[in-house]
Amino acid sequence: MRRYRSLVRRIVVPLAVSVLVPSAADASAPAETSASAVAVEAVTFQVTNPLVSGETYAVRGFLYRPGRAPVCSSSVLLLLHGTAGGAWGWDFPVRPEKYSVARALAAAGYPAVAIDELGYASSDHPNGHTLTIPSYAAITAQIIEQLRAGSYQAAAPVPFDKVGLAGHSAGAEMAELTAGTSGNIDLLMALGYTHFISQEVGQVFIAEEQARALQRDYVYFWGTRERVHRFHHNPDYIEADVLAKVDELTTLTPSGLVLSIGNQPSRHVMSSIRVPVLLVLSEKDTIFPVEHGAKELALFAGASDKTLQVVPLAGHSFQLEPNAPESLAHIVGWLRQRAAALPSC
Numbered sequence: 001m002r003r004y005r006s007l008v009r010r011i012v013v014p015l016a017v018s019v020l021v022p023s024a025a026d027a028s029a030p031a032e033t034s035a036s037a038v039a040v041e042a043v044t045f046q047v048t049n050p051l052v053s054g055e056t057y058a059v060r061g062f063l064y065r066p067g068r069a070p071v072c073s074s075s076v077l078l079l080l081h082g083t084a085g086g087a088w089g090w091d092f093p094v095r096p097e098k099y100s101v102a103r104a105l106a107a108a109g110y111p112a113v114a115i116d117e118l119g120y121a122s123s124d125h126p127n128g129h130t131l132t133i134p135s136y137a138a139i140t141a142q143i144i145e146q147l148r149a150g151s152y153q154a155a156a157p158v159p160f161d162k163v164g165l166a167g168h169s170a171g172a173e174m175a176e177l178t179a180g181t182s183g184n185i186d187l188l189m190a191l192g193y194t195h196f197i198s199q200e201v202g203q204v205f206i207a208e209e210q211a212r213a214l215q216r217d218y219v220y221f222w223g224t225r226e227r228v229h230r231f232h233h234n235p236d237y238i239e240a241d242v243l244a245k246v247d248e249l250t251t252l253t254p255s256g257l258v259l260s261i262g263n264q265p266s267r268h269v270m271s272s273i274r275v276p277v278l279l280v281l282s283e284k285d286t287i288f289p290v291e292h293g294a295k296e297l298a299l300f301a302g303a304s305d306k307t308l309q310v311v312p313l314a315g316h317s318f319q320l321e322p323n324a325p326e327s328l329a330h331i332v333g334w335l336r337q338r339a340a341a342l343p344s345c
Contacts, residue, residue, distance in 0.1 A: 038106045039070040043113060044153040045146050047139045049130055051256075057124040059143065061087045061115030063154060064106035065345070072345035075162035075186070076147055077105060077112045080140065082169030082192070083221045083253045084228070086121040089168065090114035092320060094245045101319050104328040109344030110335060111160070113147065117171075119218070119254040128217030128254035133170075133261050137177040140165070144184050162186045164342045169193050169287075169316065170257060173266050180269025187341045189278045189331070192285065192316050195264050195299060196292035201231060205262065213255035221253040234284040234315035242320055271301040276338050278307050278331065282314040282321075307334060 045059040065072050079102065081089045091114055092099035105112045116123040118139055119131045146152040150159035164187035167175030172193035179188050197205070204222070212219050222228050225247060229235050233243065277300050281290045293308045300306050309330055314321040319328070335342060 037067050038103045039065045039067050041155050043115075043157075045115070045143045046153070047118065047142045049118070049126065049135050050138045051130045051132065051135050052126060055126070057118055057126060059115055059118055059124070059139065060122040061113055062091065062102070063111065063113050064091070064102040065111040066106050066109050069109070069345040071156070071158060072109075072111055073150075073158040073160050074345055075111065075164065075342045076160040077110055077164040077166055077189075077342070078140070078143060078147065079112055079114045080165070080167035080171030080174050081114075081117060081120070082167075082171045083257065084250045085168075085171075086116045086249065086251060087114040088121075088249050089317070089319070092242070092245070094242050099242065099320055099324050101328060104325075105332070108332045108335075110332070110342070111345065113143075115143070117174075119257075120251060125218075128219075128252075129256045129259070131254035132256040132259070133173055133177060133265055136174045136257070137181060140174055140178040141182040141184060144178070144182070148184075162342050164189070166191060167193070168319070170261055173261055173264060176266035176270060176273070179275065180266060180272045183272065185275060187276050187335075187338060188273060189280070191280045192282060192288065192318060194279075194281065194288040194292050194296035195267050196288065196295060198286055198289050201287045209258055210262065213258035217255050218252035219255055219258060220250075221258065231287050232316045234282075234313060234321060237284070237313050238315065238321050246317075246320065267299070270299045273300055274302045274304070276305040276307075276341050277303045278309065278334050280309045280311065280318070280327070280331065282311045282316060282318040284314060285316045285318075287316050305338070309334070 041063050043061055043063045046056050047059055048056055079090045090102045102112045102114045119125055119128055144163050147160050147163050150157045163185055165175045165185045166189035168191040172190040179185050222231055279297055281293050283290055290310055297306055297308050311318040311327045
């Protein structure tokens with residue numbers, strides 16, 4: 001804990017005015033870690049894909065709210081997972097009191113929605129080649145509109161006054177493109193993602209991932225379990241039972257996402273993002289090296305409030321590594337300082 005604080009103190013840089021489940025695959029409700037701390041309900045969003053005419057699809061997930069304020073509607077954070085993931089990445093079924101991002105946010109007073117993005121787990125599975133980064137951004141914008149209007153499906157849907165957007169890895173690319181094109185969010189958190197990829201990962205992606213994605217509409221991202229372990233985690237740090245559960249829950253990735261993310265289309269709209277931005281990177285991330293953090297933060301040229309936090313020891317999926325509680329505490333601390341943008345319950 002002491003090392004985490006000292007590293008964050010060195011890394012958080014002021015810029016301008018001011019400067020971090022059970023699987024939803026079966027669509028069953030996640031188990032509660034504390035019934036009084038967090039209220040959970042299933043939610044469904046009806047969306048369309050701009051690449052497919054005349055079709056409507058269901059995106060499913062869960063809404064987490066503070067148990068002390070189960071009808072709180074002041075704000076909500078929409079959580080977007082990365083490749084091979086699902087809502088389970090935000091509400092992990094192994095020691096959720098330690099590894100559940102959604103529950104930690106809700107217990108701190110910040111309602112959150114964790115979804116299985118279209119093509120994953122409990123949500124509908126159209127042809128994977130139609131699920132590109134731009135189509136995901138358009139779908140995300142529809143979900144945000146439904147959260148604001150209270151027009152999503154739930155036991156007792158309510159309209160939320162403020163909507164924040166958080167994405168991890170490829171989910172951050174979707175979030176940034178959504179924020180830069182729709183402008184309909186109040187706060188942005190980009191977790192485990194930059195526009196500066198490591199040379200090794202870039203070579204594997206171009207030589208292998210894109211070629212395999214052309215051959216079928218859903219693929220096992222990175223090709224082998226060993227590569228997933230090395231690219232997504234710090235194998236010397238992550239707990240063995242956590243890694244085993246990740247292996248069990250990992251799913252296929254829509255090929256359209258693989259074929260479209262290489263161009264990182266959000267790069268062209270990042271300067272249009274003017275809401276508070278939190279960028280969280282990991283010290284041992286082999287995909288997005290932490291040394292590019294300052295350059296990445298500078299790409300948010302239109303944002304006057306932007307923060308970089310670095311998680312020590314952890315790999316790419318920092319929220320599933322042992323110092324996750326400290327990481328989440330720093331994220332909550334950042335949110336508390338931005339009550340005007342995203343008020344808590």
